[in-house]
Amino acid sequence: MVTATAKPKRKPATRKPAAAAPAPSSATNAALLARREAAVARGVASAAPIFADRAENAELWDVEGRRYIDFAGGIAVLNTGHRHPAVVAAAKAQEDRFTHTSFQVVPYEPYIALAERLNALAPGDAPKKTLLVTTGAEAVENAVKIARTATGRPGVIAFNSSYHGRTLLTLGLTGKITPYKKDAGPFPPDIFRAPMPDTRAGITVDDALRALETLFLTDAQPDRIAAIIIEPVQGEGGYIPVPFEMLRALRAICDRHGILLIADEIQSGFGRTGAWFAIEHSGVVPDLITVAKSMAGGYPLAGVIGRADVMDAIAPGGLGGTYGGNPVACAAALAAIDALEGEGLLARSTAMGEMQRARLAEIGARTAPYRMWDIRGLGAMLAVEFVTDFDTAQPDAALTKSVIAHALKRGLILLGCGMHGNALRIMVPLTASDALIEEGLAILEAALADAIATEGHTA
Known part of the structure; x- marks a missing residue:
């Protein structure tokens, strides 16, 4: 498991006894x-x-x-x-300094510090870089955009029963109609879907991989595929861990065809599975990782962590967003990561x-x-x-x-x-x-x- 940059071990943050509860709201x-x-x-x-x-x-x-x-x-x-007391304290301290400048107008250290921390946490020895945004769907959209630009290819392969967001592109990637995709199409082109191993349906890892190879022969020309995106543990699909054998095979397939592997860790990241990222359990190193949810301890923040050469494929000005990497959320995320590690x-x-x-x-x-x-x-x-x-x-x-x-x-x-x-x-x-x-x-x-x-x- 990859750990954060070395630092003295922190004592667990102790929760102070709760103060007297405020009177309930007058609303019902x-x-x-x-x-x-x-x-x-x-x-x-x-x-x-x-x-x-x-x-x-x-x-x-x-x-x-x-x-x-x-x-x-x-x-x-x-x-x-x-x-969490450390997360709240960090956010309040940042609020006392400033709450927004837009990193694209006047940058600030918390964004850089968090990017450095995430680069160190992500698996793999290759140099990493990070983009910070606001929502998980925004992170997935940017990961696809980066992959397409880096490879010069349009196609993306996702999986049955996957969930990647509720924007139009991420709905195209999502493999579940109700309630997310119902009546919302048509969806963007050059998105292909492959089956997942499914013991209930009798679909083995070998079956799923053969189906992927068939997809390459029938619809998804391999040298036109930019990325394969997968949740190491499917979230909305039912909290189904992807067999490690499947993840390792996907890594080999991506390497063989020059395809980038994107691990969607939005729900499974930051300690939820016992590792910083769920894909670490398999030993597989993805090219890009999408993150959000527990990264900032309750504050809205998301991002894409990836190989530096891939992340730098887009020219200056091609990535960003007005609120991306909000300084208060960045401060909260640094404290949340400290708590996950130190406690x-x-x-x-x-x-x-x-x-x-x-x-x-x-x-x-x-x-x-x-x-x-x-x-x-x-x-x-x-x-x-x-x-x-x-x-x-x-x-x-x-x-x-x-x-x-x-x-x-x-x-x-x-x-x-x-x-x-x-x-x-x-x-x-x-x-x-x-x-x-x-x-x-x-x-x-x-x-x-x-x-x-x-x-x-x-x-």
Whole structure:
């Protein structure tokens, strides 16, 4: 595993005892929901019909003062937890200096310092450079733009059940129609799709690689392909780790045809899987890495890290964005990376994953026998998949949705995922205590029992 540049080991940031809680907002969830429906575009969905008032580490309180344990982490954004003290302090210190100049007008050190740090963290010995932007989709768009410019080729290959964003180009790359791509086409040309290994569908790594070779023969001329983009652990597709054998084969294929390999680490990066980047588990070194989410501990920031010769393919002025690499977000990201390193959160992720896997297996056997089909993931990037029964193994999205709803009633925030909507993902902050995680898992088990009882099944 590649580590950050050498520095004295930091002591873990201790969380001070929470100050007296402020009085809950005078608003109610119902009133805010009505205002939301009147003012916010219908296409912006919210998983929970509650409104946040405050949060701390892995806990959140709504505007009516009710406490929730957060197993969603803002969609894997909060590996260092809500309001990590070092992250908040760094952001406030930067705010006291300036909040915006646009790096393209008057540059500043936090952008450079973060780029240096990311270059050191990224796997591989080749010199690296970094571009900072604001959103994950923007990072993917720029990675494709860089790859096309560097290779002089137009084509990009993505995979079934992938997710790369909601802009038009990234929707073209995304391999899931509902709800993301529905009725939004046509999508940009020169995007090709290959199958993923899928044990449920009986698609082996060899099958997937043969299909890719067939794609080269039928639609995707190899010397016109700029990049292959892949999530080392598929996110919206169901928290499915790509077999290491597949990643290694893709690296060899890219090398053979002069294609660039892009690792989309937006959801799987910054310690979530027990490594800085999930692809490190395979030993594969990609040419470009897209990053976002937990990089800045809750502040909006994204980027592309890549081989310096590839990153420099675009002339000055060809990359950027008004808010890209915002100084407050850069300061927060440097503090978040320090916390991940100094508090041993990568190792913590591995330990959390092992503990949660064992507990989830117990919960499934005790509370939902023959309904919890799979427990999968890397480190603390875990999902459980529900089915109607083990004989047919039919995906059970209704049960998953019911578990999420019952969990929220009991004070636990969860999210689903997967091509069939029947997977439950767990993204609890890596800073959560064992006691809090256990409390959350106990609520999950109770919610699962509630869901099964409600549908009329007996466990």
